[in-house]
Amino acid sequence: MSPIELTREEIVAADPGHMMGDVLAQPDQLRDALWRAESVALPRGEMAGGLVVAGMGGSAVGGDLAAAVLGDRARRPVSTVRGYELDPWVGADTLVLCASYSGDTEETLACFEQAGAAGAPRVAITTGGQLGSAAREAGVPVIGVPAGFQPRAAVVYMTVAALECATACGAGPSLTSELEAAGALLGDLLPEWGPDAPADSEAKALATALAGTVPVVYGAGLTAAVARRWKTQVNENASAPAFASELPEADHNEVCGFEAHGPAAARLAAVFLDDPGLDQRLRRRIALTAELLEPQAAVVRRVEARGQTPAERVLSLVLLGDLVSVYMAVLTGVDPTPVPAIEDLKKRLG
Numbered sequence: 001m002s003p004i005e006l007t008r009e010e011i012v013a014a015d016p017g018h019m020m021g022d023v024l025a026q027p028d029q030l031r032d033a034l035w036r037a038e039s040v041a042l043p044r045g046e047m048a049g050g051l052v053v054a055g056m057g058g059s060a061v062g063g064d065l066a067a068a069v070l071g072d073r074a075r076r077p078v079s080t081v082r083g084y085e086l087d088p089w090v091g092a093d094t095l096v097l098c099a100s101y102s103g104d105t106e107e108t109l110a111c112f113e114q115a116g117a118a119g120a121p122r123v124a125i126t127t128g129g130q131l132g133s134a135a136r137e138a139g140v141p142v143i144g145v146p147a148g149f150q151p152r153a154a155v156v157y158m159t160v161a162a163l164e165c166a167t168a169c170g171a172g173p174s175l176t177s178e179l180e181a182a183g184a185l186l187g188d189l190l191p192e193w194g195p196d197a198p199a200d201s202e203a204k205a206l207a208t209a210l211a212g213t214v215p216v217v218y219g220a221g222l223t224a225a226v227a228r229r230w231k232t233q234v235n236e237n238a239s240a241p242a243f244a245s246e247l248p249e250a251d252h253n254e255v256c257g258f259e260a261h262g263p264a265a266a267r268l269a270a271v272f273l274d275d276p277g278l279d280q281r282l283r284r285r286i287a288l289t290a291e292l293l294e295p296q297a298a299v300v301r302r303v304e305a306r307g308q309t310p311a312e313r314v315l316s317l318v319l320l321g322d323l324v325s326v327y328m329a330v331l332t333g334v335d336p337t338p339v340p341a342i343e344d345l346k347k348r349l350g
Helices: 008-014 020-024 026-038 062-071 107-116 130-139 151-168 176-193 202-212 221-237 254-259 280-293 310-331 340-350
Strands: 048-056 079-081 094-099 124-126 142-144 214-219 243-246 266-273 299-304
Touching: 008 310, 020 151, 026 130, 026 142, 026 202, 026 214, 026 310, 048 107, 048 151, 048 176, 062 079, 062 094, 062 107, 062 151, 062 202, 062 221, 062 310, 079 254, 094 202, 094 280, 107 124, 107 130, 124 130, 124 151, 151 221, 151 310, 176 202, 176 310, 202 266, 202 299, 202 310, 214 299, 221 243, 221 310, 254 266, 266 280, 280 299, 280 340
Parallel strands: 048 079, 048 094, 094 124, 124 142, 214 243, 214 266, 266 299
Antiparallel strands: none
């Protein structure tokens, strides 16, 4: 049997659920997401408690990415809650964005009810389900997202919604023009990283190097949230173990783990998500940590964000990681769309 090549034909054959198509649509999704969010009458006003995004999985990561894009431009807290309970201080001065692609995520539904009981202004982003029904019954604005794909493929919609809600509650400035420019950059990057790119292109070469390893994705500053996204995309798209970590904390403990001996340690790979806008002390740590792990890890790679603005740099890394995860799936013979383990767990819980 000949090895799989990452040609468009091989990718299409291995991807019957069209996950690659959803990833390649991110530039268009960005424009659509802005239109959808701006078409909704969001609760507005200076809210001292800032924004809380309540969600799980691919519906929650938009809150993390929005906070990363805002960075030091945030004027109020922007946080993400993954679970059944909001923080006890959430109240009338905090905007709560309840994010559930399906609308039936039980943790998010619990947070929606709690936010209402606490008197917090609420927004929902969903395709419908119980969340959509409950929000409309309560007069809560709903940002609709297109149905028909996996929740993790809605990352652009979730990120834009969180940024628009941050603007509405005074947690950050409007970033519409920055997001529009980011969409143009993503479109420019598709020929370089997409299915028609050569085998030695950055995305395909990285996927080839990581296939069969256990990637540990390191972020710092703006890229820490993106590292989480890379980790979960490898988990779900490639059906492979992966982990995310953050510098500088990992330099105080985790680097020792690569000194372990045996077959498990031999499969560990380290991927560092760098950003030209990072504090130079963090960039130096990335370089030195990569150098330290080089003799011990199966693979060490350093990836640099593209673009001039925080939105461009965050979303370019999201696009690259999504492509890498789908390529890894193709290389290992995995259909990148279904997530049977998650579906089985939901059935058992239900």
